[in-house]
Amino acid sequence: MNGAETLLRTLLANGVDVCFANPGTSEMRFVAALDRHRAMRGVLCLFEGVATGAADGYARMSGRPAATLLHLGPGLANGLANLHNARRAHTPVVNVIGDHARSHKELDSPLESDIDAAAATVSSWVRRPVTSADIGPDTAAAVAAALSADVPGPPDPSRTGTSGAVSTLIMAADLSWEESAPPAPRLPALPPRSVTRAEVEATAALVTGPERVALLIDGAGLSEPGLHAAARIRKATGTAAFCPTWPARLRRGAGVPQIVPLGYRAEAVGRQLAGIEHLILVGAREPVASFAYPGRPGMLTPPGTRVHRFVPDAGFDVVDALSALADTVAPGPVPTPPAPDAPPPLVNEPLSTENWAQVIGALLPQEAIVVDESITAGMNTLFPATADSAPHDVLGLTGLAIGQGIPVAAGAALACPERPVVCLQADGSALYTISGLWTQAREKLDVTTVILNNRSYAILRAELDRVGGSAAGPAARALFDLSRPDIDFTSLATGMGVPATRAASTAELAEQFSAALTAPGPHLIEAILQPA
Amino acid sequence: MNGAETLLRTLLANGVDVCFANPGTSEMRFVAALDRHRAMRGVLCLFEGVATGAADGYARMSGRPAATLLHLGPGLANGLANLHNARRAHTPVVNVIGDHARSHKELDSPLESDIDAAAATVSSWVRRPVTSADIGPDTAAAVAAALSADVPGPPDPSRTGTSGAVSTLIMAADLSWEESAPPAPRLPALPPRSVTRAEVEATAALVTGPERVALLIDGAGLSEPGLHAAARIRKATGTAAFCPTWPARLRRGAGVPQIVPLGYRAEAVGRQLAGIEHLILVGAREPVASFAYPGRPGMLTPPGTRVHRFVPDAGFDVVDALSALADTVAPGPVPTPPAPDAPPPLVNEPLSTENWAQVIGALLPQEAIVVDESITAGMNTLFPATADSAPHDVLGLTGLAIGQGIPVAAGAALACPERPVVCLQADGSALYTISGLWTQAREKLDVTTVILNNRSYAILRAELDRVGGSAAGPAARALFDLSRPDIDFTSLATGMGVPATRAASTAELAEQFSAALTAPGPHLIEAILQPA
Numbered sequence A, B: 001m002n003g004a005e006t007l008l009r010t011l012l013a014n015g016v017d018v019c020f021a022n023p024g025t026s027e028m029r030f031v032a033a034l035d036r037h038r039a040m041r042g043v044l045c046l047f048e049g050v051a052t053g054a055a056d057g058y059a060r061m062s063g064r065p066a067a068t069l070l071h072l073g074p075g076l077a078n079g080l081a082n083l084h085n086a087r088r089a090h091t092p093v094v095n096v097i098g099d100h101a102r103s104h105k106e107l108d109s110p111l112e113s114d115i116d117a118a119a120a121t122v123s124s125w126v127r128r129p130v131t132s133a134d135i136g137p138d139t140a141a142a143v144a145a146a147l148s149a150d151v152p153g154p155p156d157p158s159r160t161g162t163s164g165a166v167s168t169l170i171m172a173a174d175l176s177w178e179e180s181a182p183p184a185p186r187l188p189a190l191p192p193r194s195v196t197r198a199e200v201e202a203t204a205a206l207v208t209g210p211e212r213v214a215l216l217i218d219g220a221g222l223s224e225p226g227l228h229a230a231a232r233i234r235k236a237t238g239t240a241a242f243c244p245t246w247p248a249r250l251r252r253g254a255g256v257p258q259i260v261p262l263g264y265r266a267e268a269v270g271r272q273l274a275g276i277e278h279l280i281l282v283g284a285r286e287p288v289a290s291f292a293y294p295g296r297p298g299m300l301t302p303p304g305t306r307v308h309r310f311v312p313d314a315g316f317d318v319v320d321a322l323s324a325l326a327d328t329v330a331p332g333p334v335p336t337p338p339a340p341d342a343p344p345p346l347v348n349e350p351l352s353t354e355n356w357a358q359v360i361g362a363l364l365p366q367e368a369i370v371v372d373e374s375i376t377a378g379m380n381t382l383f384p385a386t387a388d389s390a391p392h393d394v395l396g397l398t399g400l401a402i403g404q405g406i407p408v409a410a411g412a413a414l415a416c417p418e419r420p421v422v423c424l425q426a427d428g429s430a431l432y433t434i435s436g437l438w439t440q441a442r443e444k445l446d447v448t449t450v451i452l453n454n455r456s457y458a459i460l461r462a463e464l465d466r467v468g469g470s471a472a473g474p475a476a477r478a479l480f481d482l483s484r485p486d487i488d489f490t491s492l493a494t495g496m497g498v499p500a501t502r503a504a505s506t507a508e509l510a511e512q513f514s515a516a517l518t519a520p521g522p523h524l525i526e527a528i529l530q531p532a
Helices: A003-013 A025-036 A048-062 A072-089 A102-107 A115-120 A132-147 A173-177 A197-208 A224-237 A266-273 A318-329 A356-363 A382-386 A405-415 A427-433 A436-442 A458-466 A474-480 A489-495 A506-518 B003-013 B025-036 B048-062 B072-089 B102-107 B115-120 B132-147 B173-177 B197-208 B224-237 B266-273 B318-329 B356-363 B382-386 B405-415 B427-433 B436-442 B458-466 B474-480 B489-495 B506-518
Strands: A018-021 A041-044 A066-071 A093-099 A125-127 A166-172 A213-217 A240-243 A250-252 A278-282 A306-311 A368-373 A392-395 A421-426 A447-453 A500-503 A523-528 B018-021 B041-044 B066-071 B093-099 B125-127 B166-172 B213-217 B240-243 B250-252 B278-282 B306-311 B368-373 B392-395 B421-426 B447-453 B500-503 B523-528
Touching (some): A003 A025, A003 A132, A003 A173, A025 A093, A041 A436, A048 A066, A048 A427, A048 A436, A115 B115, A197 A213, A197 A278, A197 A306, A213 A224, A306 A318, A356 A447, A356 A506, A405 A421, A421 A427, A447 A489, A447 A506, A458 B025, A474 B041, A489 A523, A506 A523, B003 B093, B003 B166, B003 B173, B048 B072, B115 B166, B197 B224, B197 B278, B224 B318, B306 B318, B356 B382, B368 B405, B405 B436, B427 B447, B436 B447, B447 B489, B458 B474, B489 B500, B500 B506
Parallel strands (some): A213 A240, A278 A306, A447 A523, B066 B093, B213 B240, B213 B278, B368 B392, B368 B421, B447 B523, B500 B523
8 A cells, every 4th residue: 555545544544534635746646546445535626725615614514624635835825825714713624735755855846845834824733754654643643633622522513613723744745655554543632621610610600790791602602502501691690692703603593592793893892892891701712803903902802801711712612611601500491592583574676785685584594504705795784684594504704814705615515415505705705716616516516605796895995994095096996996897706607617697686686596595506696786 | 104105115216116916904004005106006916826926927027026915924825826936937026915013913813824934935035124114124125135136237128037036025014004214215136146257168168078068048048148149159069958848938939049948757858868968057957857756866967967057046147158158159140040931831620739839829929928827738839839930938837836827927918018918828727816817807908818728637637647547547537627517718707807719620719819919908718629
């Protein structure tokens, strides 16, 4: 058996059986081995950013890491931005990067570059097998490292997928082709830590005390069990509960206790946290502004608020901690959430930033996976409009590196073939990884992409205004303007093999969205948004 | 004046007046300043890999660096692959990367990452201004560093653009908005070194001696003056002359002395260099294989060949060295190259890897800039077919990171608006940076893109066969197959605002190519290649 086969079989032995690939010469033995081990599903992506984003979406939904197969330093480079998002999402991902043969490195041939340095910017674990004997153990260690903050035991899709890390295994071409050792067996991942009874009691004293308290919950705490525990605490004590603006994965919809995402803008967060005397972190980090602005603090906790690290990071079992807290302060049965209000009837009118989300909210199917890269188009409208929709999961833009929507949707659809995937995708960001549509078409994935086309980088127009750019003229504004020429996303989609339509009114969007959900395979709807 | 304006004005004072931009919040002051300094042309790119590739193409043709404007670590990450190619091309590029405010770094906000480490993988110079007083001097130093291996004095488009480097300036947002010092004046770039008279004499002795000698020429040696000098040496002494497989910039066509590119495959190079007793490097590196293969040497110089570093690297004045050698061994007038043969008449037949290049060769307009990312489709056919075409420049894939063609063509067209640009683009690689077509449309650039659509990553199919993958089955082969579904590049182009047609025969390609060259603005022709 050659080294590539040892690697592949060790991945399989460790539960990794999907590989999002954009291979090159140095990965050719791995590719050749795929036909001898059909349990590994190779998925071709036409750009590495699609492969890494798909691996992120796959693991967010399955709780199991996928592998990526990337070609040398430039291949990794093209995948870095979505690995950045995966890192911020605590998603387990196992990158396999083919490198030149060991003897070839010193020749500095055209594709040579510092893979290790680039990989370290997104990975919590980077290793190169040094000899053939290392390949199996190092591959098993890569998977274990990707999962090491995850819950132990078999994967539980309702709770996992948001507490892992990015591992990178760099594999020299000669190690791939040389004779190697047998594959390594499964290596246990590091189990999550638990909070102590004393920490639960101390937190219980806070939330039942006289001062105003809020929970900030992230990770697996945003699964249904976590949200139910938080709802019990809230009902018994009046404690507020928030989550990050764009969490990695959040359960929502009718029957699911709601949680309030922190606003994108620091001012909004300031209003949300005003008067809170204790902010309790539950698998979440202390909230910070995405960007600094002159004279404004970057740390968003109000000056008088004390911060408590009850569940300090993603390496802890967030659901168990929340449940223990709920059992302490609110023993007894779980309250039944009130039945949702019927959504208001849709009025047919031109599509705008204000109304498109109501169409989606009214028609969202049961158990949809909503990939949200709507950015400005959905910032204030999507969550209210979908609060009482059928139960669903939302996957957010954790690292703010745009271009993850289409790939993450592809990966989520591969992980959950029985669930409909709805990708809400801003126009400017869509272009970063547009070839992910082709992978959706080849794999016949049930993804409905809605392009929210406002023909601009709207968020940058707003940022320019914030920095006093009102005096800015046409040269500046041209750099946010996606018209001249207008981009026709229906042409782009059909060019990639994805059927596409265009909607300009709420009625058109409703009709096309329903039709897309009914028909198998991927579809794209270009929603033309009028200026608000 | 704020820091962003100091930076912008220092760039202008140092001769940088084009900025390929994909900005974000942290670059907003630079954007706002564009309207106060209209001498700086801001060009919007919808993906950072387009911005960096365009900067590469711009400088290869103008000899002057362009700036890129990139947003934090993920923005740089998306641009790295084409910066890798620029580094391998010795192209001067000045990256301006906006970073978080200095006080915001420690908060580890969502977009935070290690910009410096990623930048170092492609840059010969990376610096952060520490205080406002540093902005002007550091910006001037960035431009000087990008040009430091270049010829001194005003840019000479016939000789420069292939001996610079990538500089990266990382600019904290607060330095951009704070009051700053005046811009810094132009900083002189380091002049190129010269070879000594003794080195010329020693090399002259070799080329006039009894043993078989070959020159391997790169950099400015592949300009018209360099090639004429090489032709004089060749004619007087019988010395062979080669260039790299895909040089950064090579002058070719009727009246230009020809030079033989080394083959892509090691076996081909072995045949080319067989019997050569002395290989003289003239601004070139010793040839190495792109990839290692079991049991084959990576260094391509035959065992018995002695290597001489006459002009050891791109920091030397290659043209002067070649001219001095020519004057020594072949004094007197420059020989006139023979008139080219008339091209054979075109036969109308289905397009294939064999015949498409003959159409381009027959119709190539005067002073075309040919951006060559045809890879397997043109590997053995493009250079023979264009040897006697009208004089033109060819820009090659120096770093083998695919996806540079469309962006490099955009940058070259901006640098040389009076010259037609012909982009010969493989299908798989085109998708990496397809949104560069939109920038071509917005800027109304005279680029004719010919997509060479063989519906596969053909080079990988060949590589699989080389590694003994003939036993490989459908799972492996699916990873190189770009059909299922077929990609419709005419849809992709029209979706980006570029008029497009499809050609299946040599007559159709000829007609559409001539029409595209005549009409202003960008055009795309999808050439459907039948299997050979």
